[in-house]
Amino acid sequence: MRLLMNRLFLIFSTLAALVGLFFLAWILYTLCAKGIVGLNLDIFTKDLIDGGLRNVIVGQIMMSGVATIIGIPVGILAGIYLQEYGGNSKSTEFLRDLSDVMMSAPSIVVGTFVYAIVVVPTGHTSGWAGVLALFILMVPIIVRTTDDMLKLVPIELREAGIAIGASKYHVTMNIVVRYAKAGILTGILLAFARVVGETAPLIYTSGSSEFWSTDLTSTFPSLTVSIYNLATMPDDEMVQLGWTGAFLLTTMVLIINLLGRYASNKKRS
Amino acid sequence: MELIFRKIAQLSASLVFVILAATTIVLYISAKPAIEEFGAQFIFEERWGVEETIELSPSEQAAQDALKLESIESTGESSDGESFVEDDDDFIMDDEDDFITDDDDEEMGSGSQRTKVIYGALVPIVGTIFSTLIAMLFAIPIAMGIAVFLSEIAPGALAKPVGVAIELLASIPSIIYGMWGLFYFGPFIADLFGGNTVSLLVAGLVLGIMVIPFMAALSRDAISTVPDMLKESAYAMGATKLEVIKDVVFPYAKSGIIGSIILSFGRALGETMAVAFVIGGVYQFAGKVTDPTNSIPVVLANSFAESSGLSLSVLFYLALVLFVLSFVVIGVAKFYFLRKK
Numbered sequence: 115m116r117l118l119m120n121r122l123f124l125i126f127s128t129l130a131a132l133v134g135l136f137f138l139a140w141i142l143y144t145l146c147a148k149g150i151v152g153l154n155l156d157i158f159t160k161d162l163i164d165g166g167l168r169n170v171i172v173g174q175i176m177m178s179g180v181a182t183i184i185g186i187p188v189g190i191l192a193g194i195y196l197q198e199y200g201g202n203s204k205s206t207e208f209l210r211d212l213s214d215v216m217m218s219a220p221s222i223v224v225g226t227f228v229y230a231i232v233v234v235p236t237g238h239t240s241g242w243a244g245v246l247a248l249f250i251l252m253v254p255i256i257v258r259t260t261d262d263m264l265k266l267v268p269i270e271l272r273e274a275g276i277a278i279g280a281s282k283y284h285v286t287m288n289i290v291v292r293y294a295k296a297g298i299l300t301g302i303l304l305a306f307a308r309v310v311g312e313t314a315p316l317i318y319t320s321g322s323s324e325f326w327s328t329d330l331t332s333t334f335p336s337l338t339v340s341i342y343n344l345a346t347m348p349d350d351e352m353v354q355l356g357w358t359g360a361f362l363l364t365t366m367v368l369i370i371n372l373l374g375r376y377a378s379n380k381k382r383s
Numbered sequence: 384m385e386l387i388f389r390k391i392a393q394l395s396a397s398l399v400f401v402i403l404a405a406t407t408i409v410l411y412i413s414a415k416p417a418i419e420e421f422g423a424q425f426i427f428e429e430r431w432g433v434e435e436t437i438e439l440s441p442s443e444q445a446a447q448d449a450l451k452l453e454s455i456e457s458t459g460e461s462s463d464g465e466s467f468v469e470d471d472d473d474f475i476m477d478d479e480d481d482f483i484t485d486d487d488d489e490e491m492g493s494g495s496q497r498t499k500v501i502y503g504a505l506v507p508i509v510g511t512i513f514s515t516l517i518a519m520l521f522a523i524p525i526a527m528g529i530a531v532f533l534s535e536i537a538p539g540a541l542a543k544p545v546g547v548a549i550e551l552l553a554s555i556p557s558i559i560y561g562m563w564g565l566f567y568f569g570p571f572i573a574d575l576f577g578g579n580t581v582s583l584l585v586a587g588l589v590l591g592i593m594v595i596p597f598m599a600a601l602s603r604d605a606i607s608t609v610p611d612m613l614k615e616s617a618y619a620m621g622a623t624k625l626e627v628i629k630d631v632v633f634p635y636a637k638s639g640i641i642g643s644i645i646l647s648f649g650r651a652l653g654e655t656m657a658v659a660f661v662i663g664g665v666y667q668f669a670g671k672v673t674d675p676t677n678s679i680p681v682v683l684a685n686s687f688a689e690s691s692g693l694s695l696s697v698l699f700y701l702a703l704v705l706f707v708l709s710f711v712v713i714g715v716a717k718f719y720f721l722r723k724k
Contacts, residue, residue, distance in 0.1 A: 116623055116625075116626070117623060119623075119625055120623035120624055120625040120626070123624070123625040123628075124536060124624060124625070126528065127527075127528040127531045127532045127536060128528070128532055128536060129528070130524055130525045130527070130528020130529065130532070131525075131528050131529040131532035131533070133525055133528075134525040134526070134528065134529050134592075134595050134596075134599070135529070135545070135548075137592045137595075138548075138549075138552050138592070138595070138596065140563075140567070141555075141559065141560065141563045141592075142552075144563055144566075144567055145559060145563070187395075188395045188398060189395075191391055191392040191394075191395035191396070192392065192395035192396040192398065192399060194392050195389075195392035195393050195395060195396040196396055198392075199389055199392060199393065200396070209396055209397075209399060209400060211717055211718075212399055212400055212403055213399045214713070214717060215403070215710060215713050215714065215717070216399060216402070216403055218646060218649050218650060218653075218709070218713050219403075219406075219653070219706065219709060219710070219713075220652070220653020220654070220655070220680060220705055220706070220709050221653065221655065222653065222655045222680045222683050222684060222702070222705070223406070223410070223653065223702050223705055223706045223709075224406070225683075225687075226410065226413075226683060226687070226698070226699060226702040227405070227406045227409055227410060227702075229687065230409045230410070230412075230413045230699065231405075231409055234413075250402055253398070253399065253402075254399060257396075257399060281384075281385050282385060282389075283384055283385045283388045283389075286388075287388075304554075307554055308554070310556075311554075311555070311556025311557075311558070312556070313556070313557070313558045313655070313656045314655035314656055314680065314684060317684055317687070317688075318687040318688050338556065338558055338656075341558055341562070342558060342656065342659070345562050345565065345566075345660070346660070353566075356562065357562070360558070360559050360562055363556060363558075363559070364555055364556065364559055367554055367555065367556060368551055368554070368555075371550075371551055371554050372551070375547070
């Protein structure tokens, strides 16, 4: 009886795993099957208005990129503060918890917040509003990984630095952060991968445009929002373009994730 | 230099707090007109964008509020679609009665009146909660199966690549899941259970599939913290794998596993894109699970652009409700289950 139950249980877990993996494989399969068909040179050389995706891909990367450039110093400094200066005091723990809460806050709520503080006063959607929304989403992720990575730095390294008379600032920047560099880089890449696929906070902050634009003060082209718009259109060609966009987006996200893993593995070995 | 650096770092850290506080405050201020207009009743009101004529004289208004409250209390929070429809009819009839008396009043030249558009969040709130519950019912057994399979059953050569694949899948943007749900999974479910290709059921299942990799990866991490020594001791006493997992692994990793479930719950609760494609977006309770309904994030995503004035404020109110809801879920996860690392 015990052995029978055991066998049943093992079969059940394996089956559950197979069912789960089946759905996930199904998603990837349709994505590739539908996405690769539409792949051609026009996608990368023409803008959305002419049936390509050039402007929206560039727009998406630009918004995520600018958000990352602003988010990196803020996130890393906050992480450093929590780990190196904050210690284990109540307020530090509180900030840490808040950062975690923010990390799992619904992204659409961040969108409504940015809409209220940027889009309503300026009266129109803009690239900067999108950047701000992505920035808010990404900072907690960088804070969390920086905090975790710095925690792994052996205390002896800090003590050695202090012992030879280096200031806390020097120890932190030249010893601690350098030691944890690979881990922090991974965190940044993962944060970038996360925001590059965000749609919900962009729908009414950046909007989406069909034309080429690098001007962040106006409505900005976005790949994810365009996918959403294209996929809900009745026109088959539009839907096809949406699938191609979805395929490219997923490929991009997966490659960045793999890069992040590679960066952290290299460090460990 | 030292001091400046420290100050800047501190400032960055406080920024997190500032943003969170600002979000709450801004949402509250933007939602204020709607909060004043509808009060807490907003949460229990099931109509959305329905015009209603109301009296402005305070005593009449109070009477009508009482009437509405009564109806709402009788409606309760049950998810039974049929009874809701009936209650809805009652509502309309009440309104008509009021309307007639209003007309009489006007003929007599007393009392002022105006039309007011009623917004209520009950449909999206119920839709959000139910789609999330369906997602959890579906995802928990499968995710646990995957986690146990990866950590206890599969040989190392298989567990590693599959584990990596699961983690990668957790990073796929949610819009992809939504799109797949709309074009492939929805029709598949409609063939299987009948009903629409967009429905509460499809939305819940797509959400479930979306959180499976996330939940499985977190649970596997929790399970892998169980010391081998404990497991080996149990095996040495002749325990089967099931007994080891049930009596040693799960109790040890319990808080981590529950935490992973709650975090997934929070993620599913606030998810927009995976649901937006497949829930249907109609302001109606789903009488059957195969009926379309609505959820808070989807309402926000779909109607923000074309709203202004009071209807915009209503959306901010809705966002605030969602924010508080997810805040509570994540708070519970953090403070009760993930406290000890």
